[in-house]
Amino acid sequence: MKRRPQGIALLLVIWLLAMVSLMLGGLLTVVGQELRLSLWQREHTRAIWAAEGGMALAVRGLREPSPARRWIADGRLNALDLDGTRLQIRVRSERGKLDLNTASGSDLARVVVQLGATREQAQALAATLEQRRTGIDKPIRALEELCSWPGMSAALFAELAPELTLWSGLARPEPAFASPALRQALGLAYARAEGSDPGPILSIQSTAIAQGGISAAIDSTVLLSIEQNSRPFRVLRYSE
Template identity: 50%
Template sequence: MKRQRGVALLLVLWVLALLSLLLGGLAGWVQLESRQALWHRQHTQALLAAEAGVALAMQALADPLQRKQWIADGREMPLVFDDAQLHVSLHSERGKLYLNSAETADFARLALACGATQAQASRLARDLEVRRNAGLAPFRVVEEVRQLPGMTQALYSRMAPEISLWSGLDRPDPAFASPLMRHALNLPRQSAVGADPGDVLVIDSRAQRPGGYHARLRTTVLLSPSEGSAQPYRVLRWQE
């Protein structure tokens, strides 16, 4: 009888220990789910604040007086939306290298400035020339550059902000070129104040909310896409 009671007690203790482990695991899972839900909610709110930054920039560009304060050379404009701190900047596509007509030598120089080896940069320039001579369709999205033989993901990540599908210029406009671009192509340093940034702009909006939650949104927009259009701009590219 005593032996049976001992076995029963051990069984009860084993069941209690197993239940404790299960309840502990369940509590940990619930806590993890709560944290993930909180992060997702806060990140979504930060992203919405970044979208508000884009909207505020577009509102300013539609106002002739405010537009003069927004220089499309990357300088930041501090703004506030609800409880989020915003840093919004404009970049003109005219300061970038136009993929569909730029000299392949300039493409190679930019690749070198972005960390490519001499052999890698030369190969990329040749591949770009071969693509053009083959009569293939022009680049339609920036990501197509990633398909060039010899292009690595790391190099693409550094070059992507410097190349354009919409500038239409044979060489970047020095007034809107980044320091990296000016160095790569030996462009003169010019002020963007009072210069025409063109109709295609990149709006870079960064939002910071209390608690350290943040989000960034980069959108390429075409101003005044057509006469009679209901929208004052058209989104060409959207990057979160």
């Protein structure tokens, strides 16, 4: 009769040990996940800093006094290395994009059709743009406003946004800085970007890829300063 309580006690001890083991296992799993997340956040922060460094390098390249070394703002890839982090930087003049505040609705329709939209989508978007011109609405302040326009889809906006601007003030893009898709859609003649003035407002896409494969990308629009003693540029739009 005395062995029964001892057997029960042994079972309780085994059960408690099993519970403690499970708790310790769960704790170790949580700690491991937190450690990996902390390491990822640290490396991702470094990648963001590197991408911002790429922005600064792009501005320096655009302000290079020597024409032979000056960066060309036609969207070409500039590949660099910054302390072991690979940088992929593209710079494009806003003069090479379609300005929503000055372009015609028919030109917008041509561009969206070139990018894969249907005729119905193109007509709806062009009509909305023309209504904005004749109405009392203020000028378009953000490209994201298009997301609520009739005929716009998320996929179409992703294709269209890189071809649009709000800052050039031109009725049509300058051919020297326009993408092949814009030139074809609008019937623009090919022109060399080398030697052409890109203007003071440019978009910079800077992607940093760390050694561990962690990457960060910054898409921005900047206004270059023409004054020597002021900040080299001012950010008009910034997204990660």
